[in-house]
Amino acid sequence: xxxxxxxxxxxxxxxSIEIYREVAATFRRPVLMYSIGKDSSVLLHLARKAxxxxxxxxxxxxxxxxxxxxxxxxxxxxxxxxxxxxxxxxYTNEDGVRKGISPFTHGSAAYTDIMKTDALKQAITxxxxxxxxxxxxxxxERSRAKERIFSFRDAHHRWDPKNQRPELWRLWNTRIxxxxxxxxxxxxxxxxxxxxxxxxxxxxxVVPLYFAAKRPIVHRKGALIMVDDDRLPLxxxxxxxxxxxxxxxxxxxxxxxxxxSAATTIPEILEELLAAKTSERRDRLIDxxxxxxxxxxxxxxxx
Amino acid sequence: MPTFTPDTIDVxxxxxxxxxxxxxxxxxxxxxxxxxxxxxxxxxxxxxxxxSDALASLEADSKRYGTTGGxxxxxxxxxxxxxxxxxxxxxxxAYRYFFTEKRTFILADVPGHAQYTxxxxxxxxxxxxxxxxxxxxxxxxxxxxxxxxxxxxxxIRHVLVTVNKMDLVGxxxxxxxxxxxxxxxxxxxxxxxxxxxIPVSALVGDNVVTGSAKMPWYRGGTLMHLLxxxxxxxxxxxxxxxxxxxxVSRPSADFRGFAGTVASGTVRPxxxxxxxxxxxxxxxxxxxxxxxxxxxxxxxxxxxxTLTDEIDISRGDVLAHPQxxxxxxxxxxxxxxxxxxxxxxxxxxxxxxxxxxxxLATVDAIRYELDVQTHHRKQSTQLPLNxxxxxxxxxxxxxxxxxxxxxxxxxxxxxxxxxxxxxxxxGMVLDRREENSQGRWQMEPxxxxxxxEESRVESKDREKQWKQRPATLLFTGFSGSGxxxxxxxxxxxxxxxxxxAVVLDAENARLxxxxxxxxxxxxxxxxxxxxxxxxxxxxxxGIIALCALxxxxxxxxxxxxxxxxxxxxxxxxxxxxxxxxxxxxxxxxYRQAHTENVPGISSVYETPQKPDLVLDTERDAAEQCAExxxxxxxxxGILIEK
Numbered sequence: 001x002x003x004x005x006x007x008x009x010x011x012x013x014x015x016s017i018e019i020y021r022e023v024a025a026t027f028r029r030p031v032l033m034y035s036i037g038k039d040s041s042v043l044l045h046l047a048r049k050a051x052x053x054x055x056x057x058x059x060x061x062x063x064x065x066x067x068x069x070x071x072x073x074x075x076x077x078x079x080x081x082x083x084x085x086x087x088x089x090x091y092t093n094e095d096g097v098r099k100g101i102s103p104f105t106h107g108s109a110a111y112t113d114i115m116k117t118d119a120l121k122q123a124i125t126x127x128x129x130x131x132x133x134x135x136x137x138x139x140x141e142r143s144r145a146k147e148r149i150f151s152f153r154d155a156h157h158r159w160d161p162k163n164q165r166p167e168l169w170r171l172w173n174t175r176i177x178x179x180x181x182x183x184x185x186x187x188x189x190x191x192x193x194x195x196x197x198x199x200x201x202x203x204x205x206v207v208p209l210y211f212a213a214k215r216p217i218v219h220r221k222g223a224l225i226m227v228d229d230d231r232l233p234l235x236x237x238x239x240x241x242x243x244x245x246x247x248x249x250x251x252x253x254x255x256x257x258x259x260x261s262a263a264t265t266i267p268e269i270l271e272e273l274l275a276a277k278t279s280e281r282r283d284r285l286i287d288x289x290x291x292x293x294x295x296x297x298x299x300x301x302x303x
Numbered sequence: 304m305p306t307f308t309p310d311t312i313d314v315x316x317x318x319x320x321x322x323x324x325x326x327x328x329x330x331x332x333x334x335x336x337x338x339x340x341x342x343x344x345x346x347x348x349x350x351x352x353x354x355s356d357a358l359a360s361l362e363a364d365s366k367r368y369g370t371t372g373g374x375x376x377x378x379x380x381x382x383x384x385x386x387x388x389x390x391x392x393x394x395x396x397a398y399r400y401f402f403t404e405k406r407t408f409i410l411a412d413v414p415g416h417a418q419y420t421x422x423x424x425x426x427x428x429x430x431x432x433x434x435x436x437x438x439x440x441x442x443x444x445x446x447x448x449x450x451x452x453x454x455x456x457x458x459i460r461h462v463l464v465t466v467n468k469m470d471l472v473g474x475x476x477x478x479x480x481x482x483x484x485x486x487x488x489x490x491x492x493x494x495x496x497x498x499x500x501i502p503v504s505a506l507v508g509d510n511v512v513t514g515s516a517k518m519p520w521y522r523g524g525t526l527m528h529l530l531x532x533x534x535x536x537x538x539x540x541x542x543x544x545x546x547x548x549x550x551v552s553r554p555s556a557d558f559r560g561f562a563g564t565v566a567s568g569t570v571r572p573x574x575x576x577x578x579x580x581x582x583x584x585x586x587x588x589x590x591x592x593x594x595x596x597x598x599x600x601x602x603x604x605x606x607x608x609t610l611t612d613e614i615d616i617s618r619g620d621v622l623a624h625p626q627x628x629x630x631x632x633x634x635x636x637x638x639x640x641x642x643x644x645x646x647x648x649x650x651x652x653x654x655x656x657x658x659x660x661x662x663l664a665t666v667d668a669i670r671y672e673l674d675v676q677t678h679h680r681k682q683s684t685q686l687p688l689n690x691x692x693x694x695x696x697x698x699x700x701x702x703x704x705x706x707x708x709x710x711x712x713x714x715x716x717x718x719x720x721x722x723x724x725x726x727x728x729x730g731m732v733l734d735r736r737e738e739n740s741q742g743r744w745q746m747e748p749x750x751x752x753x754x755x756e757e758s759r760v761e762s763k764d765r766e767k768q769w770k771q772r773p774a775t776l777l778f779t780g781f782s783g784s785g786x787x788x789x790x791x792x793x794x795x796x797x798x799x800x801x802x803x804a805v806v807l808d809a810e811n812a813r814l815x816x817x818x819x820x821x822x823x824x825x826x827x828x829x830x831x832x833x834x835x836x837x838x839x840x841x842x843x844x845g846i847i848a849l850c851a852l853x854x855x856x857x858x859x860x861x862x863x864x865x866x867x868x869x870x871x872x873x874x875x876x877x878x879x880x881x882x883x884x885x886x887x888x889x890x891x892x893y894r895q896a897h898t899e900n901v902p903g904i905s906s907v908y909e910t911p912q913k914p915d916l917v918l919d920t921e922r923d924a925a926e927q928c929a930e931x932x933x934x935x936x937x938x939x940g941i942l943i944e945k
Contacts, residue, residue, distance in 0.1 A: 004569065004601045005536050008326035008407040017605035018549065018564045025550040025618055025659075050562075050605070052593035054554030139400045146397060164395070165726040166421055166642050168428040170564075171656050171717045175724040189409060191400045197318060271314040 009198055013046065016186040018170060019149060020050035023131055023184055024057050026174040030131035030184075031124070034060040034080065034088070036072045037250040038206050039135035039187060042195050044080065045204045046186060047133075059087040061123055061132070065115040066092060067103060067252040069228050075207045089127070093119035103254045104233055112255075121157050124181060131174075131182045139191045149188045155179040196273060200266040209247045210269065212261045216240035223257035324402065327535055328409045330426045330459070332450045333436030338467045342436060342505035342526075343399070343412065344377030349512030350527060352401055377505065396426045405531040419446075420453060420675075420689035424640045424729055427457035428715070431535040434526070439468045439478055439502070443485045445676045451486075452675035455493035456638060456691065456731065458711050461533050462490075462498050465526055470504040474517045492678070497533050501526050539602045543705065544568030544576075545629060545713045546622040547658035552607055560591055560607040561616055566658065566712035568624075569601040570608070578614065579621040579703035580631055585612040619660035621703040621713065629703040629713060634823045636733045638673075638707075639666075639686065639694050643720065643727030647686040647694075653727065655698065657716035663699040664718065667821065670694065693733070695821065706734035743832055744862045758843070765845030770943045771802050773842035775835070775867045776932065779854045779911060780877030781902065783884030785920040785928065786851040789877065792929035794849055802942065804847040807834050824856070824906060831859045835866045842871055847941065855902035857909050873939070875932060876914040879921040 006014065023030050032047060034040050047056045060080060064073075081088045093101075096114045103111040124132060138145045148164050150172040165173050176182055187195070199206060216227040218240050225232070227240045232254060234240075245258035246269075263269045333339045365376040399410040411426035413419075427433065433454045437447055454462060464486060472478045479502045490498055501510055502521050509515035512527040524532070549563040570576070574587045590597040591607040600606045608622070616622075623629055641647045647666060655664035671680035672692040686692045707714030718728035766772055778786035790806045797804040812834055813820065820826040831854050838848035848867075854860050864872045879887075902908035916935050918928045936942045 004539075004541055005325060006603050007322060008324050009322065011326045011603065014564060014603055014605040021549045021562055021605070049593035051552065051554075052607070053558060053560075053591065054552050138398050145399075146395060166395075166425045166729070168425055168717055168726075168729045169712070169715045170429075171715065173656075173717065173719055173724070173726045175654070175719055177724065189398075189400075193402075197321065200318070201322065267314045267318065270318065274314070274317070 009194060009201065012190055012194060013049070013198075015170075015189065016046045017050040019172070019184060019186040020047055020133075022150075022172055022174065023133060024051070027131035027182065029127070029129050030058040030133060031061045031089070031127065031129040032056070032058055033120075033132050033134045034062050034076070035135065035250075036062065036068070036076050036080075036207060037135075038195055038199060038210060039137070041204050041206050042190070042198055043133070043135045043187060044084075044086075045202060048084075056086060058133075059089050061089045061091060061127075061129075063116055063119045063123065064090050064092045065111075065119070065252050066097065067115075067231075067254055069207075069209055069226070069250060069253045069256075071209050072207055072250060075205075079205055089123070091119060091123040091126075093122060102231070103252065104231075108255050111252075124157065129181065130176060131184055133184045133186065135187050136185045137187050137190050137192070137195075147185065147188070149185055150174060151183045151185065152176065153181045153183060157181065159183075193270070193273060196266060196270050200270065207250060209250060211264050212244055212246040213264075214242045215245055215258065217243040217245060217258060224259070225256075226253055226258055228253040320404075321402070321407075324405065324407050325536065326407050326409065327432060327530070328411065328430045329432045329434060329530065330411045330413060330423075330430040330454070331434045331436065332413045332423060332426075332454075333467075334438070334444065334446050337436045337438040337441075338378075338505050339412070339436050340378040341376070342434075342465065342467060342503070342511065343410070345505045345508055345511045346527065347401065348377050349508055350401070350403055395422045403527070403531055408530070419449070420640060420691065421642045423450065423453045424457055424642075427454055427459055428729070430457075430459055431538060432461040432463065432530070432533065433459045434463045434465055434530075437464060437466050437482055437486070439466050439472045439482065442482055443489075447486065448489055448676045451490065451493070452673075452678070453640075453691075455490075455495070456640075456675075458707060458731070460494070460496040460538055461535060462495050463526060463529055464498070464500045466500060466502050467505050469502045469509060469518065470507050474502070474504075474509075474515075476518070476520045479521075496538070499523060499529055501529070540567035540710055541602055542568055543627050543629075543710060544570050544574075544622075544624045545658075545705070545710065546570065546608065547660070547713065548616055548618055548620045548622065549659050550618055551616065558609070559613070560609045561622070562605075562607040563659065564605045565600050565602050567602045567710050568627075569599055570622075570624075571599045572596075575625055576610070576622045577625045577628060578616055579623065579629060580701050581615065581620070582631075583612075583614045584625060585610045585614055587611075619658070619702075621658065621660075623703075629705050631701055631703050632823060633698045633701045634667075634696060634821060635698075635704065636670075636693065636695050637716070637730040638733065639692055639718070639731075640729045641686040641688060641690045641692070641727065642729065643725065644688055645727075646688070646690070647692075647728060649684050652721070653718040654721055655696075655716050655718055655730075657702060657704055657732075658713050660702050662702055665697045665699075667695045667697050668819070670819075694730075696730075697821075704732055707731035708734055743829060744866070760845075762845060766943065769801070769803050769845060771845070771847060772871075772941050772943070773845050773847060774871045774873060774936070774939075774941045775838040775842055775848045775850060776873045776875055777854060777860065777863055778849070778851045778875045778877055779860065779914075780920070781879065781881060781884040781908060782853060783886075783888030784877040784879045785887075785918075785925060786853075786877045788925045789918065789920070789928045789932070790849040790851045792925045793932050796929055796933060797847065797942075800942075802847065803845070804849055805841055807837055807841075807848055807850045807852075809834060809850075809852040812837075827853065827855060827902075828859050828862075831863055832866070835863045839867045842867060847936075853902050853908070855906070855908040857912065860911065873915045873935065874911055874913075875935075876911045876917045877920050877928075878917055879919070883921050 051057060080086050093115055101111055101114050136144050148167045152165060153159060217224050218227055218238060224245055244262055246261040246263060247258050263272050331339060397412045401408050411430060413422050413426045435450050437443060466479055466482050483500045502518055503510040505511055509517060510525045512525055514525055545566040546563055547566055548561045552560040552562050570587060572587050572589050576587055577584045588609045588611045590600045621629060649668055652663055652665045655662055669683055669686055670693040672683040672686060672690055674681060675691060705713045714732040716730045717726050720727050778790055780786050787808050794804050794806050809830060817830050817833055820830050831852055834850055834852060838850055841848045
């Protein structure tokens with residue numbers, strides 16, 4: 001006899017599925033932003049659940065900055081494209097490639113702006129997507145904590161945090177005019193712990209970079225950077241050391257730091273996460289740095 | 304007590320317990336200086352959600368930035384709001400996520416500033432529980448009443464009133480009791496399942512997570528204990544099965560399913576179901592999910608239903624069990640929280656989203672604006688930003704819904720501006736059927752001190768003078784069936800003979816007495832009831848009342864008979880085919896049938912089963928019909944022979 005109650009993960013799962021179905025029912029041309037990381041893996045899994053026994057009724061979009069970890073690209077192609085046979089669009093800002101934009105020569109900010117943000121806007125405009133589904137979570141950082149699940153973007157893809165639509169019950173406002181678009185975040189209410197716990201329970205495949213292995217590492221500004229290919233310029237006399245590390249988040253390899261870890265299973269990752277969670281939370285919650293930097297900014301003439 | 308330490312518990316055991324926890328959504332509200340940040344900080348601190356290394360840094364920060372003279376200031380854990388306010392960034396609702404040994408929580412923190420009502424309503428719409436913070440040094444304020452009224456309006460049933468800063472009032476039981484009784488009085492009108500008062504000091508830590516030695520007079524649980532243990536699962540409606548179809552799933556020729564989330568109730572394969580608005584019936588074949596077919600689905604689950612018959616069902620339709628159905632109507636009464644910059648004005652039309660249905664809706668009338676502090680009702684023709692009021696709405700098509708009190712999913716809607724696409728209103732459907740139909744026929748007078756004054760004229764003296772006994776004649780039939788014409792003809796005849804009769808015409812009544820009523824089934828019932836009350840007054844004065852009303856249902860007519868006294872009541876059915884009535888009717892009524900709810904066309908007209916007289920108004924002229932009624936009055940002894 002059923003107790004008619006749902007566990008917290010079942011509740012989150014049901015909410016995400018409902019969000020997905022609402023997207024499919026109300027947008028002309030949605031797209032799933034697939035970034036290959038753990039959140040994307042969960043996002044993809046939930047999309048399959050939402051539309052079972054049907055196929056996911058929209059394509060996946062991967063913005064390839066050309067500096068992603070090779071293992072990420074291999075995972076994308078073998079899992080999303082070949083195994084699940086999903087409609088996968090890979091988009092690269094070719095203009096940026098022609099100009100030779102790289103994180104080494106142009107700095108991480110300009111590089112990210114051109115190869116990620118611009119590329120995404122181009123891809124959305126070019127394909128006429130009116131809704132882009134992403135894996136952002138509210139517990140990640142403060143500006144996301146107040147973002148709506150259905151987050152409106154004007155014709156220039158701009159977000160106006162001061163002028164967001166009130167979001168009541170599960171009556172999401174999906175109305176947009178031509179040229180405008182919506183960003184939708186089905187994982188809004190999931191925490192990092194929920195993501196890993198769900199991956200564990202549902203046995204969802206993730207990129208092997210999340211698990212500890214000996215990898216070629218150099219130190220850059222206090223971060224452990226993996227030498228994933230020969231484009232990473234080595235300092236004179238610098239040799240990568242083989243080090244037992246894993247990654248907690250995945251992005252462009254020159255900009256993503258590894259952590260020392262021996263965790264090779266998901267429970268081990270969860271154990272690490274639970275032990276570290278408090279410190280991580282502390283970084284977010286206490287944040288005396290921010291108060292200090294705010295004061296600094298004001299002294300420097302901010303406002 | 305930390306919820307996870309690798310030294311004392313292995314991760315697999317932790318995960319096995321953690322997996323089973325339920326998710327509870329809580330709302331915290333209070334004024335800026337009531338100590339809300341301190342309370343939430345204290346909750347996190349004492350629940351062991353802050354690591355020991357972080358504590359050391361908190362102690363340092365407390366000395367530098369704290370307001371506590373060097374002691375730990377838990378408010379510093381809850382940065383953000385303060386900093387962002389300084390930057391002029393509007394925070395509407397901040398969400399925080401945490402878990403304990405028993406539950407996982409989403410905490411929606413509503414800061415107390417200008418956009419209060421809008422933010423409160425937004426946060427409250429998805430929450431199970433609310434923590435209302437009161438400053439013990441200030442007591443219950445206007446804001447407190449406002450918070451609580453909105454919490455109640457949005458249907459939160461578990462309220463934890465946290466009386467903070469008890470350390471500043473010497474942990475006085477008298478102060479606490481005063482606040483409790485002042486607040487308790489204001490809550491009498493609300494239907495809370497739980498209403499707990501907790502004396503705390505967030506700064507020191509009394510009764511937040513750990514108990515307090517300084518308040519031995521308090522025997523209730525700590526705030527955390529109540530958050531962890533109050534039963535919120537029972538709020539879910541597991542009785543009335545409602546399934547708003549979200550999307551039709553048709554991946555191949557041999558599969559057709561209806562995907563959605565069960566709004567309430569439960570469903571099993573083999574269940575007979577009815578589809579709204581088409582009212583077609585079929586049977587559930589299977590309940591499909593990615594993880595396999597289910598034997599049963601219940602409130603909150605996202606599933607796909609397959610059915611045994613190929614009937615036309617689309618997004619927005621609602622499935623229910625045939626013996627327990629939603630209201631199907633093109634109008635409703637609702638409480639609306641207005642969120643638009645421009646005020647809501649009578650007669651405006653918006654896009655309405657209710658469940659997964661979308662339709663145009665016109666706000667016909669703002670009945671009153673509610674002052675949530677005093678609970679006074681203010682007559683108004685518009686609702687300003689953050690205003691709350693009762694409105695009557697007409698939908699441009701018939702849709703299925705329930706009252707919000709019964710169903711937080713199928714009784715809630717939002718209004719969207721058609722030009723800007725902004726969400727401008729949030730609505731909660733009122734249970735009008737109970738209030739207006741059944742309820743008013745049998746409702747007790749509001750005032751308990753009334754006493755009926757008797758007339759000094761004897762009824763037998765009236766009978767002798769006017770040669771009549773009082774009676775109420777209800778002429779029922781379609782619009783255009785001749786009810787009013789016959790009643791007036793009869794009145795003329797009776798007057799000529801020295802009798803006293805008055806015609807009560809439903810349409811005339813709508814010009815005055817009933818000018819606030821529309822044409823839904825419920826409002827028609829109220830129209831009938833009020834005219835019957837007038838007829839009863841006339842009868843008490845010895846006068847014959849000739850009532851020309853559509854009174855389309857048997858239920859209305861039987862209520863009417865009961866109201867005026869069955870011995871004095873005669874039901875006359877003016878019968879004519881609908882197309883005859885249509886031609887005869889002078890007004891444009893029948894041409895507007897799609898919008899106006901016309902009995903016999905777009906709403907029900909039940910033919911009277913046991914009328915006292917049937918008049919064939921197609922065959923007989925009004926004068927002949929009036930003669931027949933006069934004859935009936937003689938045979939019934941209402942007209943006394945001279």
